Amino acid sequence: xxxxxxxxxxxxxxxxxxxxxxxxxxxxxxxxxxxxxxxxxxxxxxxxxxxxxxxxxxxxxxxxxxxxxxxxxxxxxxxxxxxxxxxxxxxx
Numbered sequence: 001x002x003x004x005x006x007x008x009x010x011x012x013x014x015x016x017x018x019x020x021x022x023x024x025x026x027x028x029x030x031x032x033x034x035x036x037x038x039x040x041x042x043x044x045x046x047x048x049x050x051x052x053x054x055x056x057x058x059x060x061x062x063x064x065x066x067x068x069x070x071x072x073x074x075x076x077x078x079x080x081x082x083x084x085x086x087x088x089x090x091x092x
Contacts, residue, residue, distance in 0.1 A: 001025045001026060001027050001029075001033060001092075002025065002026040003023055003024070003025060003088065003091060004024045004025060004026050005023075005024040006021055006022070006024070006088065007022045008022075009022055009073060017078050018075045018076065019075070019076050019079040020075050020076075021073065021074045021076065022071055022073055023071060023072050023073070023074060023091065024070060024071045025070050025071065026070075027070065028067075028069065028070050029065055029066070029067055029068065029072065030067065031047070031052075031067060034054045034067060037054070037056045037063065040056050040087070040090060041056045041058025041063075042056065042058070043055075043056050044056075047067070051066050051067070051068070052066065052067035052068070053065075053066055053067075054066075054067065060076065060077045060083045061074060061076050061077065061083050061084070061087050062074070062075040063087070074087055074088075
């Protein structure tokens with residue numbers, strides 16, 4: 001999938017040291033894409049839900065989203081743009 005846009009989230013958690021970014025793709029997020037995220041960190045995929053939810057937690061970042069959406073959210077600790085760029089590169 002191709003990343004179309006990355007936007008800083010309006011729902012910042014700066015007081016907790018985390019900054020959110022919304023990542024938009026050219027297609028809907030599918031199960032194959034979700035399972036391919038596992039090497040990035042600890043994957044939690046709740047595929048039995050009506051809106052299947054996933055979360056990947058790695059060192060200094062958290063990715064979360066819903067299968068079928070065309071976007072996900074990345075939380076980055078201390079607004080570390082290097083970590084953000086590394087994660088975005090792996091998502092492309």
